[in-house]
Amino acid sequence: MAEVRLQNVSKSFGRQTALEDVSLRVPNGSFVVLLGPTGAGKTTLLRIVSGLDTPNEGDVFIAGRSMAGLPPAERNVAMVFQQYSLYPHLTVRENMEFPLKSPLLRTPKAEIARKVGEVAEILQISHKLDNKATALSGGEMQRVSIGRALVRSPNVYLMDEPLSSLDAKLRADLRVELKNIQANLGATFLYVTHDQIEAMTMATHVGVLDHGRLVQFGTPREIYEQPVSIYAAGRLGQPHINILPADLFGPAPSGAAYIGMRPEQILQGEGQDSLVKRVEHLGDQTRLHLAFRNHDLTTVIDAHTPLRAGDIVKIQPLKPFYFDAAGARIV
Numbered sequence: 001m002a003e004v005r006l007q008n009v010s011k012s013f014g015r016q017t018a019l020e021d022v023s024l025r026v027p028n029g030s031f032v033v034l035l036g037p038t039g040a041g042k043t044t045l046l047r048i049v050s051g052l053d054t055p056n057e058g059d060v061f062i063a064g065r066s067m068a069g070l071p072p073a074e075r076n077v078a079m080v081f082q083q084y085s086l087y088p089h090l091t092v093r094e095n096m097e098f099p100l101k102s103p104l105l106r107t108p109k110a111e112i113a114r115k116v117g118e119v120a121e122i123l124q125i126s127h128k129l130d131n132k133a134t135a136l137s138g139g140e141m142q143r144v145s146i147g148r149a150l151v152r153s154p155n156v157y158l159m160d161e162p163l164s165s166l167d168a169k170l171r172a173d174l175r176v177e178l179k180n181i182q183a184n185l186g187a188t189f190l191y192v193t194h195d196q197i198e199a200m201t202m203a204t205h206v207g208v209l210d211h212g213r214l215v216q217f218g219t220p221r222e223i224y225e226q227p228v229s230i231y232a233a234g235r236l237g238q239p240h241i242n243i244l245p246a247d248l249f250g251p252a253p254s255g256a257a258y259i260g261m262r263p264e265q266i267l268q269g270e271g272q273d274s275l276v277k278r279v280e281h282l283g284d285q286t287r288l289h290l291a292f293r294n295h296d297l298t299t300v301i302d303a304h305t306p307l308r309a310g311d312i313v314k315i316q317p318l319k320p321f322y323f324d325a326a327g328a329r330i331v
């Protein structure tokens with residue numbers, strides 16, 4: 001396993017900028033999750049580390065060594081894409097053995113069998129090992145793709161939304177397994193997801209990308225508790241952070257245009273009246289949709305709340321965030 005470092009990496013496709021001056025250090029043994037909406041540059045960043053794309057400027061270092069000019073095969077990285085890419089004519093076992101059979105590695109047969117068995121167990125596909133890859137469901141094929149990466153011991157695992165095609169239960173299981181693998185092997189992961197639960201539970205560090213720029217890098221807790229901007233604050237947290245006019249609840253710090261409040265930054269039972277519009281039971285969470293002076297806000301409440309639509313509840317901000325007109329955090 002190894003450290004990965006991007007140094008002032010920029011990449012454009014014609015007039016479209018995909019990455020702009022990105023410097024990022026993925027420490028050895030860390031699990032770095034990249035967050036950002038569609039088009040933010042996440043996939044491009046992974047492809048540049050893997051060698052599938054070449055930066056226009058800047059350089060990538062793996063284990064301290066510049067990767068300039070090195071093709072993917074010589075970087076010893078394992079990549080899992082969102083869409084599985086298996087050899088259809090091979091069985092599941094053969095697909096998973098494939099990377100270990102590379103003449104460069106010369107892995108002993110018994111070692112290959114042990115490794116494939118172990119990874120198949122983790123991914124819950126042991127009973128499918130002798131099936132043809134084409135005889136699998138989409139979710140099973142994706143697990144085989146992940147398996148093909150996990151049998152190896154690369155410098156870094158690059159994963160692009162690997163769990164997004166799986167059902168909720170399997171996604172939750174594999175989230176735990178991938179995190180265990182990473183922790184046990186001390187493996188380095190660079191991982192793209194839209195799923196903030198994956199980000200919060202698996203990441204040691206989160207990188208927030210906005211239009212090709214890395215706007216914040218830190219632990220998931222830092223990004224959640226100390227976001228640098230409205231944009232970064234909006235990447236994590238369900239329900240979404242409430243962004244309202246800065247002086248809606250009273251005087252605001254100078255320069256503030258917006259007040260930002262996550263659910264735990266809204267104190268209930270004290271302050272000013274707000275109208276309950278809806279109580280929404282989601283199973284693991286109960287949401288309270290409120291109207292306050294013609295603004296909507298959402299917070300969470302105890303599942304056994306007696307509140308109903310039409311009731312009045314007092315609220316007040318509790319250590320809220322303040323942002324300037326451009327969305328940068330000021331307090």
Ligand SMILES: Nc1ncnc2c1ncn2[C@@H]1O[C@H](COP(=O)(O)OP(=O)(O)OP(=O)(O)O)[C@@H](O)[C@H]1O
Pocket residue numbers: 013016017018036037038039040041042043044045
């Ligand atoms: N091969 C390409 N040719 C032209 N433009 C591209 C190419 N690859 C990426 N882009 C552009 O670069 C920008 C970043 O794309 P990228 O796929 O890295 O974003 P992303 O954050 O991974 O998005 P998604 O979550 O949808 O996968 C986008 O504007 C995209 O249209």
